[in-house]
Ligand code: G3H
């Protein structure tokens with residue numbers, strides 16, 4: 001048993017309470033490689049932004065859970081080296097799908113876990129979430145749960161349809177499970193193709209897809225039911241069109257990739273939404289920079305030659321999200 005406290009990590013309790021009160025959101029960035037982690041930590045340390053490092057199922061399969069945990073431990077020390085005396089870094093299990101997995105993360109030094117039982121029947125979701133909460137809370141590890149189902153398809157996280165969260169269920173769910181935060185479904189989805197072209201309109205000037213708005217009425221109703229309770233938004237990449245264009249220009253093919261417009265995420269961050277999950281935008285930034293570098297420099301074969309610009313591009317993107325969208329800079 002390793003306590004996250006010995007590793008210098010923190011749980012989400014205090015940071016969420018401050019974020020809800022302060023009208024901003026904490027960035028939850030997925031990581032599965034060193035360059036991503038360096039970029040996240042450099043951005044958070046320079047901006048003194050609390051940050052959540054998320055480990056997904058795909059990341060565990062790709063990089064190994066043990067290695068990722070040690071990388072997060074290293075990230076705390078790296079942040080201190082960068083001059084951040086008291087780093088506010090959470091290590092979070094993203095989309096945990098079983099009690100055993102959540103337990104293994106609690107036992108191994110994660111400071112926060114998500115149990116995603118949202119695809120189960122309501123009572124089963126409650127029972128499994130409560131079981132995880134009861135265990136995690138013994139070690140002061142915080143638990144995110146999910147009600148409602150996100151649309152979209154992304155490798156391990158797949159769902160064809162979107163079922164918005166039912167506001168009339170949230171009080172019963174939060175009370176009976178004791179969860180610390182709740183991911184809700186208001187129209188976001190995972191991946192770089194969040195909406196089909198037929199769900200969007202087109203901007204007549206640019207020809208770009210304009211996605212339908214998020215269901216802010218559902219978010220408002222949830223907030224009214226659970227005043228001050230920390231709400232989480234998954235699937236919140238904005239799929240910056242400059243990256244899509246770069247990827248397509250330098251040999252890629254991402255037709256009609258579209259995300260959540262940042263002005264909607266800004267609005268959400270000012271509400272009870274206090275954790276915003278971003279993964280795809282990092283993938284896009286990295287791929288765009290790598291493609292550009294290799295296209296312009298056919299002689300490059302040392303991975304450091306193309307991973308350095310990729311890391312710089314991801315850092316730029318993380319900084320922009322923190323400062324321009326979430327408002328979490330200067331909060332740690
Ligand atoms: O939860 C959404 C993640 O972006 C999924 O990531 O493909 O690494 O499992 P993954």
Ligand code: 13P
Pocket residue numbers: 030094095154189190191192233234235236237238277278279280281
């Ligand atoms: P995106 O695919 O929009 O980046 O969402 C990531 C996410 O929700 C991770 O849990």
Ligand code: ZN
Pocket residue numbers: 095157190234235277
């Ligand atoms: Zn997610």
